[in-house]
Amino acid sequence: MQLTFLGTGAAGGVPLWGCDCLICRRARIDVSAIRRPNCALIEADGVKLLLDAGVMDVCERFPSGSLSAILITHFHPDHVQGLFHWRWGVGELNVFAPHDVEGCADLYKYPGPLKFKHLSKFESFEVGGVRITPVPLVHSKPTLGYCIEHNGARLAYLTDSREIPPATTEFLTQWQPHTICLDCTYPPGVEGKRNHFDFPEVLELSKIYPDSYIVLMHISHSLDVWLLNHPLALTGRLSLARDGDRLDIPGLS
Template sequence: MTLTLLGTGNVQGSPVYGCLCNACERARCEPKYRRRLCSAMLQVAGHTLLIDANRSDLCERFAANSISAILLTHYHMDHVQSLFQLRWSKVAPIPVYQPNDDKGCDDLFKHPGILAFQPANEMGREFCLPSLPDLRITALALNHSKPCNGYLFNYSNATLAYLTDTCELPKATWQALHKASPQYIAIDCSFAPGTVDHNHNNLTQVLAMAKAMPKSHWLLTHIGHDLDAYLMQHTPSLPDNITIARDEMTLTLA
């Protein structure tokens, strides 16, 4: 099971158009510091699953009919924008797993094209792709302004959680996470310490969570330019079980 972070930025991405902060200037000069909108790819047993769909180069990056399924976290535009062109393509229907959100985004439900929207995932209940029964997937509720799914993946002995967008975690999700004790947890860490927001974590909140679950390795994603600028200025020494994610970073789990 291999996770690739296709994007690790928040809704603005990095560099932010017109921003002259240190983080944005660095991202302009050194492409490795750029952050695309937040999404990921999971490769398991010859299957490719997307977690959210927002890369502008999706159709160049993935050969036609190579995407087995799309798992959506939620219907904010920065997570689903690629669906609008993908729906009119000439590939076989792509199953789209989704949170329980009647509205979806704009007219996606009215004109789904080749997107095969699945019944909303029931929180905490394991499911799988029919063609990939060995990958067990569990949707976990998150705290966000729209209905929002985190996902827990189990394959063989490997366990991985992907948790964006969220501000801290609902109690049931926290309990499920403790029980699963995932090797890796990718988590929304949008803001620098001191920035309080009801929809996203700041670094202080994530550090507290990581301290409470020290056996998991925490991968910080959905990062805003302000947090990058903070990290450049303060270079805090982070615990060993924390990594600041970068675009195209890959994790291979046994």
């Protein structure tokens, strides 16, 4: 099973409009520093699952018939804005998502070929032999993480969260994912109400899952700057995702 990051950025992206920090200046001349909206592609034995659709050109990247389904974590615009182009297409494409009566704008009213299917937490289902278990996360909208398994390979994709509920923690502890892709938006020292994890919180969470590799995503420009000045902060099982990175999730040999 493989995961490819189509985007790894927080809502504002990198470069952030109007910002003149070192990272944003770099991203304007170096495409490798750009962070687009956080979303990814899962591939396993011919199955292709799109995890969120924040990148605006997703319907161009994935022509009709190329995707098995879409998994939506929540209905904030930076995670679903790419769906709006799809509504003018033909055919059918299943979109699995959390229960959210509001959705985003008029997606529910004018879905076009998008067939929304609302999920219940911890109720597993399969798409082409890939087993998916939605798990609840704490965010400002109804939000699900996805635990994805195929042929012994186990990946937990947990974006946009300020807290992992005890039931989700218990599930992950028993399930033992090889890799956890985890929201890490902020550097240390960000005060006030937040709907995303900061780096110290992620360090603490990583201790709960000592056998899992932790890949940080949903990165803000401020965390990029902090990590540039603290290059030894990422050690051991923690790594930083970048747009275009590909992860191989090992399964049964």
